[in-house]
Amino acid sequence: MRQKRVTLEEIAQAAGVSRATVSLVVRKSPLVADHTRERVERIMAEMDYVRDIGAARLRNNSSRTVGVIVPNLVNSFFTEFLSGVEDVMAQDDRVVLLANSRDDPWRQDAILQRFRGHGVDGVILCPAVGTEPQLSVRIAGWGMPLVQALREVGPPLDFAGADYVAAVGLAVRHLVEQGFSRLAFLSVTARTSAREERLSGFARALAETGITNAGVVEADLTWEGAAQSAAQILALGTRPDAVLCFNDVLAAGLMAGLRRAGCEPGRDIAVVGLDDLPLAELTHPALTSVAMDAPRIGRNAAGLLARRLADPAAVPQRDIVAPRLVVRDSSFQKV
């Protein structure tokens, strides 16, 4: 037994004014006289009126709804990001349509269509692995405002992310200061802009510090994947004394794998992560990492989208947060 909505018309009736006037009150227009406004507002409260935003959008084209697409809801980096987005959106009285692409471009496409059908005002997208580079322009062609976050495809448009080149630089310099000299990098198989950036950051940092590149190993972006790659890392031509990892999840997995192979992380070999997830505190030894403030990136993305909605012609902007090194026990001082 679906309840019938209280409509503008009914409020108008009860208040003895027209629909249009009530609409003006709802939208807080200054056109309406104070005494009328008060009366109408009282009646709206009494009758528990809730404005139908869908109907409003039909007429004025603003749904106060934005879509957010993430490739993963288990990795807490994405959920912290999401939490930042939701935070700002709620503040602006907007609502978040959430979807998980699971890093599948095909699913991602289906989601975009669905969002389109729901008339979202805009989309925050963290592109799935394997997304066609043209996607962002295709979306623009639909007239759908877009902000990319964390990862990026296509020409530079609105983007919120973190400076991973700098982050990797911080980590490498820290390791060098601690006395390490043969660095390996544990990368991922998934080809994203995030991966390229970290790899090029690694190359640059090595060049700048003149330290030995012990090699790059790739793993699946899972805990187990990283654990399994421990063997490969120990078998590298030049045996590394420190490993920098694509992110904290891999770092944690790697530490477990190393220990299983009889090599104690934080004593026999240093391990450093990226992202500084909460779990970095909980591993043993506690993981040195580079914090990227995921919620902040989320808030930035939301802010960029709000700006774009306010001014569709604004020049594209990129908000990049700076990294911060958090030293813990996994990168001990080398004697």
Next chain:
Amino acid sequence: MRQKRVTLEEIAQAAGVSRATVSLVVRKSPLVADHTRERVERIMAEMDYVRDIGAARLRNNSSRTVGVIVPNLVNSFFTEFLSGVEDVMAQDDRVVLLANSRDDPWRQDAILQRFRGHGVDGVILCPAVGTEPQLSVRIAGWGMPLVQALREVGPPLDFAGADYVAAVGLAVRHLVEQGFSRLAFLSVTARTSAREERLSGFARALAETGITNAGVVEADLTWEGAAQSAAQILALGTRPDAVLCFNDVLAAGLMAGLRRAGCEPGRDIAVVGLDDLPLAELTHPALTSVAMDAPRIGRNAAGLLARRLADPAAVPQRDIVAPRLVVRDSSFQKV
């Protein structure tokens, strides 16, 4: 420059048929002749038609949209739950409106109103701490289908959760088998149905096994809160030889706190968590925990809501998932 939508009318024009017919095609009605359907479908594809679901809802009252309210987006138990919900919803071609109440009943209320304004078909709610018991009936009064998940207030309605009484039982019996005899329980300050259930499970399990209750200590639901309560636990009248924790986050925090206090978890004292989050693998020692399959609970909740939408008069149902003990190193065999 907001793009104009392609409408039913335009498709109708191009196909030389009426709006109503095209509408029937969109909705896959069997009423329309095969050759017409084909032609119309071809034209829709060519013109990149996207059905406006908001407009449709206005007429037929189904938005294919559901709201999900969680109290927290950082705890991965909730995000795994969320991921399960999203999964099923996407399958059913529904869209998830996500909001974070941050365990604040006032925010939660605002969110519900917002969802109401957006015309959601129904809501999956994990009630915030301090939610008034009447909330569920108030929501019902709005004619808004509701499923509660993980926590519960008010009379028993549709609910998806886990059997924490049994979970605590599993953990306690396991500890007894390992030879422990003085159990403490690390609980939380936040008063939710989840807390009550675990506490009563603890009491019952103690009664059934006849083991000593070393005491119940409360902590904030954070990593640091748990770490700080380590001192209290060590100072209990009867010094416990094992601690069961409200969840894995607390357990991990507690282990860190214990170690700081010079008491090595997994050697001097056993620690067991609940939920079996991914982080249980990564702590040191690896945490024994009771798995609750959060994604499954999410899928159950989504299923319950789908059922309720299909039949608003259906008798309330409760889907409770069974717990599974996962033994790791933090609950060693006592000599």
Next chain:
DNA sequence: ATTCTGTTTTAGATCGTTCTAAATAAGGGA
């Protein structure tokens, strides 16, 4: 009283869809 301001209010069309009820087409059988 009339005209002229400026402030408030409103009728009616409109957004893109679905629904209802009725119209038209297409086959068969007489």
Next chain:
DNA sequence: TCCCTTATTTAGAACGATCTAAAACAGAAT
């Protein structure tokens, strides 16, 4: 050929808001 049935299509009124353009109402000045 004409009527009856069944299959297909359609006109026009919803749904609940917002917009546009114009109307009604003040109060002040003539």
